[in-house]
Structures are given as structure tokens and as C-alpha cells.
Amino acid sequence: MRLFFTFLLVTFCLNLSWGQQHNTSKTYVAPTDAKVQAKLAQWQDLKFGLFMHWGTYSQWGIVESWSICPEDEGWTQRRGPYASDYNTYKKAYENIRTEFNPVKFNPEKWVMAAKAAGMKYMVFTTKHHDGFAMFDTKESDYKITDPKTAFAANPRSNITKEVFNAFRKENFLLGTYFSKPDWHNENYWWPYFPPKDRNVNYDPAKYPERWQKFKNFTYNQISELMSGYGPVDILWLDGGWVRPKNTIDPSVDWQKAITFEQDIDMARIAKMAREKQPGLIVVDRTVAGEFENYTTPEHTVPDQPLDHPWETCMTMGDSWSYVPNDKYKSTNQLIQLLVKIVSRGGNFLLNIGPSPEGDWAPDAYQRLEQIGNWMNVNGEGIYNSRSVAPYAYKNIYYTQSKDQSVIYAYYLSDKEQVNLPATLEIPLDKINQVKKVSLLGSPEKLKWQYQGNKLRVQIPGKLQKNNNLKQAAGFKIEY
Known part of the structure; x- marks a missing residue:
């Protein structure tokens, strides 16, 4: 099956990392919890972190999640033998898990390369918008540990736990990426209606019981991640269209398309998460307010320092997730980005997409080694620095x-x-x-x-x- 999708590379990898840019919130509300303030200050001193987008989509070497989103955008286009019919494609996409078997998965190899590069924290995609959980959730069978998934029989099948344990042993701060929208869940994309775009496909105000079920589902999955995976430092929430309607910025195109109230009750989620993980940094990205403890300009370096904590997230290659023969930024580009970001008081979260086999491309290891060589000489002006x-x-x-x-x-x-x-x-x-x-x-x-x-x-x-x-x-x- 994977051979069918090799030809997607030329047309599909272009602009994947740029297509889903997220605008930075215009206002910032500083946290008042002393433990959160302390953790945020600790995080700001680290400066350099690792991001990893990984899921079943890597098997086909396509953009993460977005090909099942019925929007007419460059990064959402379907290609391959099932592309002509949406329902057939989505069914085939959700069946990728029967092929996804990353037998080379070795997080200890990743952590040593990241540590040698001078990285100090890590954010891992526990669940992207497609709803496939890279952890052993009890809320869904669409997960890495379910018997239908090829990797389920592997003793390290609970990938999130294995990744967290490996990086924690080397004293990395740990971040849990979690998508608020879930395009697999029947209470977000209700099968009664066809999905129209990235948003919920029914009016939550008209069907409050269904929306409440989705809120509980989200709450319960985050609770699992906050209680069953050891100490966690950052809850990094993506999918900013799931938000209270009164927070929409009408000057942002993708926010103008949010038709319905999609309040997920962040106060309830944050309260629970911090009871389990005191001092937890919560990043409800693009939703300005008390639950966006730092902002996340994507593929962007501000011209001037910002007046609040922030982090540029960016891909090492052209794509967030694995694409065969991806083109990686040069070591020069990456070090210059690091210096420019830190000079403006920010952190640099650099993404690498693991392959279907469970490893990184040789170019990624080479870049990290070369960055590490530079950091060994010059890191004293990077860590713990100020603009x-x-x-x-x-x-x-x-x-x-x-x-x-x-x-x-x-x-x-x-x-x-x-x-x-x-x-x-x-x-x-x-x-x-x-x-x-x-x-x-x-x-x-x-x-x-x-x-x-x-x-x-x-x-x-x-x-x-x-x-x-x-x-x-x-x-x-x-x-």
C-alpha cells in the first residue's frame, strides 16, 4: 500500500509546513499561579526544544491529518488510489493503522541525539486532529495499542509512555501535544451530517448533550495523559478553532470560518490538569487569555522581542510529518534561526518527523550533531539568556x-x-x-x-x- 503513495512526494510535500500557519494572539494574560510562573521561568531558560509529529499518516508519507479535512486548500488535497471519493479515502486513511508498524522505534536513540544537540525540552504529538491516539487511551479504540493496529503486539506499543520515559531519564522537560478537535470522534464529526470543514459539523447549541459528550471525552483523554504518564511540564493544545466564540479574531481568515460556539471548558481542563501536574504550563494556542501561558508563532521569527513568553515552532524539513526524501534546512539556517529567536527572547521548538519504521532520516541526525558541536562552544550565550x-x-x-x-x-x-x-x-x-x-x-x-x-x-x-x-x-x- 505504501508504494501507492510514494509518488505523492513531489506535489504533496510542497508548502506542507506553511499551509497551516497559526496567528499569534494579540493579547497576553500572565499566569498568577506561583508554581506555573516558576515552571514558565524555567522553560524560558532552556531555549531549545524538540518537536515530533508522528502518527499513522507517516505510513503514507502525507501531510498529518489534513487530507481527511474537506477544505479546498493546498495542504488538504487528497491524492492516491482512493482520492476520487471522500468516504472511501477516509475509510482507507483510518485503516492505515493495520500497516503502521514502526519496528525501529527506539526513543533512547532520539533522546541522545537531541541531548547532544543541546536541546532541553520535548513536545510529542500524543494525538493529532485525525483522532488517532499514540497512547493507550481508554476512551477510544482508534489508538496505537488497539489489536487492529499493527504495532499493538510490540512490548513498546504505548509510544507516548516510552517517549516520555526515555526523555525524562535525561532530564528533559516534557510537553504533551494534544489536538482539541477530533475528526474521528462521533461527537465532533457526527456521522449524521457530512463534515464541511475543520470545525464541528453540527451546532453544539442545538445539540448540547452531544457536545457535552465530546467535552467529557476530551477531558478524560487529557486526564489520562496527566495521570498515567509520569511528570508532565507542558500541555500544548492545538486546533485553535475549538474555542469560545467570543474569542474569535475576525481579522484572521481561518477564525472567520468558525460558525459555532465550540467552548471546550478550558477552565475545567486546566484545573484538573494542574491538580495532577502542579505548575503545568498550559498552551491553548491562538486562544488569548489565561490558558495561553506562552504564544507560539509558527514558522515566524518576530522582528522585535515580545512582551511575554513565546516559542517559534518550525520544521527541520519542509513538512511537519514524515515525507520521503524531505529537504532539510542546512545547519547554517538552523543555527541562525536559533540565534535570531533567542536574541528576541524566544524559544526554538524544532520539529523532526519520524519515519513509518520509527526512526529519523540520516540528515536529521547529522544536523543535530552539527548544532551540538556549535552549542558546545557557543551555548553559554544561548541558555538562560535575555534579549x-x-x-x-x-x-x-x-x-x-x-x-x-x-x-x-x-x-x-x-x-x-x-x-x-x-x-x-x-x-x-x-x-x-x-x-x-x-x-x-x-x-x-x-x-x-x-x-x-x-x-x-x-x-x-x-x-x-x-x-x-x-x-x-x-x-x-x-x-
Whole structure:
């Protein structure tokens, strides 16, 4: 069956990661719970995390969930032998689980690669919009551990538990991605009506008992994840169209299409989740208010620091989920993204989609290894850092230590090898004096002059070229 879908690559992988962009909420409400505040502060210091989109859709190498959504968008189009009839396609899609058998699944391999890259937290897709649970839910038989699923007989079939246990052992903060909409559940897409788009296909106000069943279903599944999988740090909720109608932003196209009230009762969910997981960060993304503890600009790096905690989520390849022969961003691109995001006070959540066999592509491991090599030299200006004006100057990006005694200036290279100028000019704002300037990873003493809010650093000839510096050079400025 998988061979039928190999040809989808050329047309289907294009723009997959860009098609479902989520707008960032315009307002922010800071949490008042002291434990949540502390966990949020801890998370902000970590800066670099791993995201993983993985489900039965990986078997066909197609976009996650969206091909069963009856919307006429580039990323929702159906292709393959069942594409001509929606109901036939959806039935075949839901039957992918009989093929999905990731026998190479080894989360310990993933965690060691992520740790070596300098990642400090992880968010895993426990359930995407299609409703297939990558955990042993008691609320549905559409799950990885059900006997109809090929992987169910494997002793590690409860994939979410195995992933969480592996990453927890290496002291990662753990995030549970969970989709609020569930396109498999009969109380979200009621079979009596055909689905029209991504939204609920009936009016919850007209059928309140049915909607209440869906609310209870959602509550119960989240309760399972909060009580049966050890300590969890982040509840990362996707599907922002499931929201109170009074929170809709009419300036956002996809929110204008929300016809019905879809209040899932986040107060009840958050209360339960935090009783089980004290200090839990809740990210009800794009739904501004007390349950969006940080915002999640998707494939976007803000031009200026934001006035609240935030995280850019982005794919390493072109797609969120596995696509054969996906094109991965270069190490240069990834490190520059990390530096730019951190210079504006954000975190970088970098996504890798595991294959149907349960492993990452060799390119993904290579990128992580190279990022790790760079972080081993330059990470001190990334972790626990803060944004500092002027934030950026040409190809130089700034961070600051928490105690405000050090500024780090990262000189980004457009090539893998860094070539430095003989004199590097680094503008600095509101600094009385500079005590010491050094190049991270180099024992060479640097000569410098600070005058008129500008630091001029003299670069010795042997450091200008052939200096073994890759991607970006980090200058440590103590003042």
C-alpha cells in the first residue's frame, strides 16, 4: 500500500509546513499561579526544544491529518488510489493503522541525539486532529495499542509512555501535544451530517448533550495523559478553532470560518490538569487569555522581542510529518534561526518527523550533531539568556546574561566557514564601560576599543580565516 503513495512526494510535500500557519494572539494574560510562573521561568531558560509529529499518516508519507479535512486548500488535497471519493479515502486513511508498524522505534536513540544537540525540552504529538491516539487511551479504540493496529503486539506499543520515559531519564522537560478537535470522534464529526470543514459539523447549541459528550471525552483523554504518564511540564493544545466564540479574531481568515460556539471548558481542563501536574504550563494556542501561558508563532521569527513568553515552532524539513526524501534546512539556517529567536527572547521548538519504521532520516541526525558541536562552544550565550538592545546590527545578533554582566554578540556567517573581518564594529547601548572581550572557543586575546557606544574589536590575522569556526562566531563582552 505504501508504494501507492510514494509518488505523492513531489506535489504533496510542497508548502506542507506553511499551509497551516497559526496567528499569534494579540493579547497576553500572565499566569498568577506561583508554581506555573516558576515552571514558565524555567522553560524560558532552556531555549531549545524538540518537536515530533508522528502518527499513522507517516505510513503514507502525507501531510498529518489534513487530507481527511474537506477544505479546498493546498495542504488538504487528497491524492492516491482512493482520492476520487471522500468516504472511501477516509475509510482507507483510518485503516492505515493495520500497516503502521514502526519496528525501529527506539526513543533512547532520539533522546541522545537531541541531548547532544543541546536541546532541553520535548513536545510529542500524543494525538493529532485525525483522532488517532499514540497512547493507550481508554476512551477510544482508534489508538496505537488497539489489536487492529499493527504495532499493538510490540512490548513498546504505548509510544507516548516510552517517549516520555526515555526523555525524562535525561532530564528533559516534557510537553504533551494534544489536538482539541477530533475528526474521528462521533461527537465532533457526527456521522449524521457530512463534515464541511475543520470545525464541528453540527451546532453544539442545538445539540448540547452531544457536545457535552465530546467535552467529557476530551477531558478524560487529557486526564489520562496527566495521570498515567509520569511528570508532565507542558500541555500544548492545538486546533485553535475549538474555542469560545467570543474569542474569535475576525481579522484572521481561518477564525472567520468558525460558525459555532465550540467552548471546550478550558477552565475545567486546566484545573484538573494542574491538580495532577502542579505548575503545568498550559498552551491553548491562538486562544488569548489565561490558558495561553506562552504564544507560539509558527514558522515566524518576530522582528522585535515580545512582551511575554513565546516559542517559534518550525520544521527541520519542509513538512511537519514524515515525507520521503524531505529537504532539510542546512545547519547554517538552523543555527541562525536559533540565534535570531533567542536574541528576541524566544524559544526554538524544532520539529523532526519520524519515519513509518520509527526512526529519523540520516540528515536529521547529522544536523543535530552539527548544532551540538556549535552549542558546545557557543551555548553559554544561548541558555538562560535575555534579549538586549539593539537586538541586532547587520549580521550581528545580541543576547545578555541573566545577571546583566555579559553581552554576547553572534556574528552570523552566510557560509559554513566563518570568515571574520580585520575589525569588527559592534554597537552597544547603555553600557558605561567594557572590561573584557573574548571569542568563544578561542584562547586568543583580543584588542578592542569602546567609544561612542561602539565596540571595535581587532581580529588577529590567524582568526580571520581558517579559524575552525562554523556557522556563527560568538563574542563575549564583559562589562
